[in-house]
Amino acid sequence: MTGERDLALQAKAWPFEEARKLVARFAKAPPAKGYVLFETGYGPSGLPHLGTFGEVARTSMVRHAFQTMSDIPTRLFCFSDDMDGLRKVPDNIPNKEMVAANLGKPLTQVPDPFGTHDSFGAHNNARLRAFLDSFGFEYEFQSSTDWYKSGRFDEALLGILRHYDEVMAVMLPTLGAERQATYSPFLPISPSTGRVLQVPMLERNVDAGTIVFQDEDGKKVELPVTGGHVKLQWKPDWGMRWFGLGVDYEMYGKDLIPSADLAGKICKILGGTPPEGFNYELFLDDKGQKISKSKGNGLTMEEWLAYAPQESLALYMFQKPKSAKRLYFDVIPRAVDEYLTFVDKVHGEEPAKTLENPAWHIHNGKPPAVRSDVSFNLLLNLAGAANAETKDTMWGFIRRYAPDATPENSPFLDSMVGYAVRYYQDQVKPTKQFRAPTDAERAALQDLLAKLDSLPADARADTIQNEVFAVGKEHGFTELRAWFQALYEVLLGQTTGPRMGSFIQLYGIDETKALIREKLAA
Numbered sequence: 001m002t003g004e005r006d007l008a009l010q011a012k013a014w015p016f017e018e019a020r021k022l023v024a025r026f027a028k029a030p031p032a033k034g035y036v037l038f039e040t041g042y043g044p045s046g047l048p049h050l051g052t053f054g055e056v057a058r059t060s061m062v063r064h065a066f067q068t069m070s071d072i073p074t075r076l077f078c079f080s081d082d083m084d085g086l087r088k089v090p091d092n093i094p095n096k097e098m099v100a101a102n103l104g105k106p107l108t109q110v111p112d113p114f115g116t117h118d119s120f121g122a123h124n125n126a127r128l129r130a131f132l133d134s135f136g137f138e139y140e141f142q143s144s145t146d147w148y149k150s151g152r153f154d155e156a157l158l159g160i161l162r163h164y165d166e167v168m169a170v171m172l173p174t175l176g177a178e179r180q181a182t183y184s185p186f187l188p189i190s191p192s193t194g195r196v197l198q199v200p201m202l203e204r205n206v207d208a209g210t211i212v213f214q215d216e217d218g219k220k221v222e223l224p225v226t227g228g229h230v231k232l233q234w235k236p237d238w239g240m241r242w243f244g245l246g247v248d249y250e251m252y253g254k255d256l257i258p259s260a261d262l263a264g265k266i267c268k269i270l271g272g273t274p275p276e277g278f279n280y281e282l283f284l285d286d287k288g289q290k291i292s293k294s295k296g297n298g299l300t301m302e303e304w305l306a307y308a309p310q311e312s313l314a315l316y317m318f319q320k321p322k323s324a325k326r327l328y329f330d331v332i333p334r335a336v337d338e339y340l341t342f343v344d345k346v347h348g349e350e351p352a353k354t355l356e357n358p359a360w361h362i363h364n365g366k367p368p369a370v371r372s373d374v375s376f377n378l379l380l381n382l383a384g385a386a387n388a389e390t391k392d393t394m395w396g397f398i399r400r401y402a403p404d405a406t407p408e409n410s411p412f413l414d415s416m417v418g419y420a421v422r423y424y425q426d427q428v429k430p431t432k433q434f435r436a437p438t439d440a441e442r443a444a445l446q447d448l449l450a451k452l453d454s455l456p457a458d459a460r461a462d463t464i465q466n467e468v469f470a471v472g473k474e475h476g477f478t479e480l481r482a483w484f485q486a487l488y489e490v491l492l493g494q495t496t497g498p499r500m501g502s503f504i505q506l507y508g509i510d511e512t513k514a515l516i517r518e519k520l521a522a
Contacts, residue, residue: 003351004068004351004355005068005069007351007352007355008065008068008069008355009023009069010352011065011352011355011356012356013065013355013356013358013361014321014322015058015061015062015064015065015361016065016068016069016355018062018065018249018276018277018278019062019063019065019066019068019069020069021249021276022036022066022070022248022249022276023066023069023070025248025276026070026072030072031072031246031248033246034073035072035073035074035075036066036070036072036073036074036075036248036249037074037075037076037077037245037246037247037248037249038059038062038063038074038075038076038077038247038248038249038250039059039076039077039078039079039241039245039247039249039250039275040052040055040056040059040076040077040078040079040250040251041079041080041081041238041250042078042079042080042081042128043080043081043084044080044081044082044107044121044124044125044128045084045086045087045090045107045124046090046124047124047127047131048127048128048131048132048301049300049301050283050299050300050301050304050327051253052128052131053131053135053301053313053317054280054317055251055252056076056078056132056135056137056139057135057137057314057317057318058251058280058317058318058321059076059249059250059251060076060137060138060139060364061318061361061362062249062251063076063249064361064364064365065361068355068365075140076137076138076139076140077139077140077141077142077245077247078128078132078137078139078140078141078142079142079144079241079245080121080124080125080128080141080142080143080144081144081234081237082106082107082108082121082122082124082125082143082144082145083106083107083108083121083144083145083148083196083228083231084106084107084144084196084231084234085103085104085105085106085107085187085195085196086099086102086103086104086105086106086107086110086120087103087104088103089103093113093114094113094114095111095113095114095115096113098111098113099111099113099120103195104193104195104196105193105194105195105196106121106145106189106194106196106231107119107120107121107124108120108121108122108143108145109121109194121143121145125141125143128141129141135310142245144231144237145228147244148227148228148231149227149228150228151226151227152244153226153240153241153244154226154227155244156240156241156243156244156270157225157226157230157232157240158209158225158226159240159243159269159270159271160185160186160225160232160236160240160266160270161186161204161206161209161211161225162206163269163270164185164204166269167185167236167266167269168183168184168185170262170265170266170269171183171185171233171235171236171262174258174262181200182198182199182200183200183233184198184199184200184201184211184233185232185233185236186201186211186225186230186231186232186233187230187231187232187233188211188213188221188223188229188230189223189228189229189230189231190215190216190221191215191221191223192215192216192217192219193215193216193217195216196231197213197215197216199213199214200213201213202214202220203222205222208224209224209225209226210222210223210224210225211223211225211230234259235259235262235263235266236263236266238259238260238263238266239262239263239264239265239266239267239269239270239274240266240267240270242263242264242267242272242274242275243266243267243270243271243272246272247275248275248276249275249276249277250275250277251277251278251279251280252277252279252280253279253280253281253282254279254280254281254282255282256279257279260277260279278321278322280321280322281321281322281323281324281325282324283324283325283326283327284324284325284326284327285299285326285327285328286326286328286330288326299327299328299329299331301313303329304332306422307329307332307419307422307423307426307427308332308333308335308336308376308419308423309336309339309412309415309416309419311339311343311362311363312332312335312336312338312339313335314362315335315338315339315342315358315362316331316335318358318361318362319358329427332423333376333377333380333423334377336375336376336416336419337375337376337377339358339359339362340370340372340375340376341372342357342358342359343359343363343367343368343370343372344370344372345357345359346359346360346367347367347369368412370412370413371402371405371410371412371413373402374398374401374402374405374413374416374506375498375502376416376419376420377497377498378498378499378502378503378506379394379416379417379420380420380423380424380428381492381497381498381503381507382394382397382398382420382503382506382507383420383421383423383424383425383428384424384428384429384432384492384493384494385491385492385503385507385511385515386507386511387429388421388424389421389425390421391407391414391417391418391421393421394417394420394421395407395414395417397506397507397508398413398417398506400506400508401505401506428494431494432492432493432494433489433493433494434489434490434493434519434522435489435490436490436519436522437486437490437519437520438486440475440476441486441490442520443475444471444472444474444475444477444483444486445490445516445519445520446520447471447474447475448467448468448471448516449513449516449517451467451468451470451471452464452467452504452509452512452513452516453513455467455509457508457509457510459505459509460501460505461499461501461502461504461505462501463501464500464501464504464505464509465499465500465501465502466501468484468487468500468501468504471483472484484497484500487500490519491515491516491519
C-alpha cells in the first residue's frame with residue numbers, strides 16, 4: 001500500500017490532482033469531525049439523469065483517489081433538496097390535478113401521485129436511491145427535510161439570522177431591483193397553507209431566533225427559523241449546508257460557478273471553510289449546442305445505457321471533465337472500444353501507469369478481466385453484414401472467430417453482442433447508403449475475390465488484411481484509405497468501418513465472398 005500511496009501522490013490523472021487538494025487541506029491536522037466529507041446534490045422534482053450519474057461517478061473517483069493517498073476516513077453524502085417547494089406539475093406523472101392542488105408546498109408534503117410513498121419527495125428520493133444502487137455507488141443518502149426538521153441545521157440557521165445583513169450584502173447585488181425589494185434568504189413555511197413563501201421579512205428577532213412576515217391569509221406571523229419552520233433560498237442554502245455538514249469536497253457544473261462563489265462567501269460568513277472541488281464542463285449535442293432537457297437535444301442516459309454498458313459511460317465521464325464534449329449516438333461505439341482498450345492494457349501495465357489508466361478509476365482500483373479481442377465496432381459491422389436481429393445469430397459467427405468464447409464464460413462480450421444488435425437495428429441500419437462500385441473498384445473487388453478464394457477457411461486476420469492491402473496497391477489506389485473506404489461504402493453501406501482483416505475473419509471468408517458477389521451483381 002505504501003508503494004501505491006507514493007505513486008498516487010505523484011500521479012497525474014485528474015482524480016489524483018483533485019484528491020491532493022484534500023491532502024493539502026488536512027496536512028496539519030485531520031478534520032475535527034473525524035472524516036472527509038464528499039457531497040453531491042440532487043433536486044428531486046424530476047428523475048435522476050445523466051448529470052446525476054456523472055457527478056456521483058466523478059466524485060466517487062476523487063474519493064477513491066484520496067483513499068489511496070490517506071488513511072483519514074471518508075463519507076459521501078448524496079443530498080436531496082426535498083424541502084424545496086414544487087414549482088410546476090411534471091408532464092410525466094399521473095394524478096396531475098392532485099399535485100397541482102399542492103403546488104408551492106415542500107416536495108415531502110406533496111402527496112405521491114403514484115400512490116407508492118408518503119410523498120412525492122419520498123417517491124423521487126426512492127428513485128434516486130434505486131438509481132445510485134443500480135450502479136453500485138457507495139454513498140449515504142441525506143434528506144434536506146430530515147436535516148431541517150431534526151434540528152441538525154439549527155445552529156447554521158441561527159447563524160444566518162445573526163449574520164442576516166452580511167448575507168443580504170452578498171446576495172442583493174446579484175438580484176434585479178424588483179427582486180431586491182422583497183428578497184430574504186429565509187423562506188417561511190406558511191402555517192395556514194403549508195406552502196414555501198417568498199415574502200419580505202417584517203421583523204427579525206435574533207435573541208428569540210424568529211422572523212416575522214405576512215402570511216398568505218394576511219395575518220402577521222412569527223416563526224422560529226429552526227426546526228423546519230423555514231428553509232433557505234437555494235444559494236444561501238448551499239453555503240449553509242457546506243457549513244452545517246462540514247462539506248470538504250463538492251464539484252458542480254460550469255454554469256453554477258457564480259452560485260458556488262456566493263455559497264462560499266456565505267459559508268465563510270458563518271465561520272466555515274468552503275469545500276475543495278472543481279467545475280466541470282457541460283455536454284453539447286451533435287451541433288455543438290448545450291444539451292437542454294426542455295429542448296430534448298443530445299443524448300439521455302437511458303439512451304446511452306440502452307446501447308452500451310455503464311462502464312463506457314463512466315469512461316466518458318472520466319475523460320476530460322474540464323472540456324465541453326459532444327454527447328450523441330455516434331460517440332457510443334468509440335467509448336465502448338476505448339474502454340475495452342484501457343481495461344485490457346491495465347492488467348499488464350507497471351504500477352505507475354496503472355494509476356493513470358481510466359479503468360483503474362472506473363473500477364475503484366480493481367479493474368476486472370474482460371475479453372477485448374472482439375471490438376464493439378467489429379460487432380456492429382458483423383450485425384450489419386449478417387443483418388442480425390438476435391444475439392444467437394451473432395454468436396454463430398463469433399464461435400468460429402473465437403472458439404473458446406461462450407455467452408457463459410464471456411458475459412461482458414455477450415452483453416456487448418446484445419448492445420451491438422440493438423444499436424445496429426436502431427441507429428445504423430436506417431442510415432445505411434450503399435453505392436455501386438466504379439469500374440476501377442469493380443476490378444479490384446474481382447481480384448479480392450480471387451485472393452480470398454486462395455486462402456484457407458481458417459485464415460487469420462493479419463493474413464487476410466495483408467491480401468486486402470495488396471489488392472489496393474496492385475490496383476493503383478495511391479491512397480489506400482480510398483480503397484478501404486470503397487469497401488465500406490460498397491459492401492457495408494457506410495463511410496467508415498472496421499479493420500477488414502478482422503471483419504472478414506469474424507464474418508467468414510465464404511460469407512464475405514458471397515457479399516462481394518452480391519454487390520457486384522447489384
